[in-house]
Amino acid sequence: MSFEKLGVIKQLLSAIKDLGYEKPTTIQTRAIPLVLAKSDIFATAQTGTGKTAAFGLPMLQRLRNVPVGKGRAVRGLIISPTRELSIQIYEDLQNYAKNMSLNIAVLVGGKDLETQQKIIKEGVDIVIATPGRIMEHMEKGLNLSNVEIFVLDEADRMLDMGFMKEIRKIHPILPKRHQTLLFSATYSDKVRKLSKLILTKPAFIETSKKNSTVDTINQVAYLVDAEKKAALLAYIIGSRNFRQVLVFTRTKASADELVVELKKDGLKCGIIHGDKTQANRLKTLNDFKEGKTKVLVATDIASRGLDIEELPFVINYELPSIPEDYVHRVGRTGRAGRDGMAISLIDIYEKYDIRDIERLIGMKIPQETVEGFEPDPTIRRRDQDEIKLKSEHKKAEVKRVRKAYVKPDKNKKDATYKKPVTTKKRKTTKRD
């Protein structure tokens, strides 16, 4: 298949040729003709599959003619969960549209609202925005009544981040007849519900198995004690001469601690997490892309949208607290069909978390040890006893809670089952 055969026009063909795209990826082959035919689509596609061009190219093609006389209006709206991803989409679209006269704007937080308003006033055809910032602009009078194409990218992540409220507010403001393209890496119940709300007779595109990781990624887990993880990580990077490696931690605090440790080992590191400013994140990312730093340590949410070409290695210093994030993390490597490797460093507690991930991706991740970093078996025994105790305690707690549910009194008008108040804390991790 070629882009030409999919019906892509000359201006776009020459732009993507300059980017080195020779033939369309699977998602592009399937989505482009459908988007051009004005169909709503519901696509499950992982990061790295070429999904930005899958919606971006036909969108630009459909909106290429700027209406004369009426002045410019927002006709294309793309909502994505994070600033980084929005900026990435913006840069991709600018590249694709370089032979067109469309005005494209990116509206994200961390940038001056008034400057963005000025840009809107001058006339834009396509807007890429995060949910929070688009709401702010809507409150200040941004007109979305001319939107013809509405894209929700990484919808699953958007819902995980609690943006359903914003989507529910944006959707009714759009004109009745518009085309909606929904992209999601995973196929959760929440996403399915959202699709029912916003899509009309959608075409379904499933480019890979549900929640599966990209085929070309080699995955391995090394068993190691928690306190030896930093040393093992430095050893892997050094002994295997990794040039560029993206390392994920579960929390901001452990990202900070890890960078201190790696710097002691003489490794040049960058760090991206929610406490860093937008300008700082972009600079860190650029330094990494340009090879000024070898290691980029990131937390899950801050890492969304990072597109680093030919990234060969991703290391999970800690497994994510949500199994779906594993798919997103390892999707940073093996992009667009290239080979990649994902290494997870797992301690005794994470051995249990990895089972949930394996269940989600439908495959086993081989578990190995690295000579000199084998886990201490005595620690293992002690911890296993602790885990057993904890799980027994948990079971007893569940039983107690179930018993405590009070049957409603049928004679009472507003009778409902009452959930007893427990003092158990909600399980949270400080993410972002």
Ligand code: AMP
């Ligand atoms: P995405 O999934 O949109 O984040 O794209 C992942 C990476 O693949 C980006 O660096 C794109 O520039 C690149 N890419 C997208 N489509 C193609 C293609 N048809 N051929 C080669 N690279 C591509």
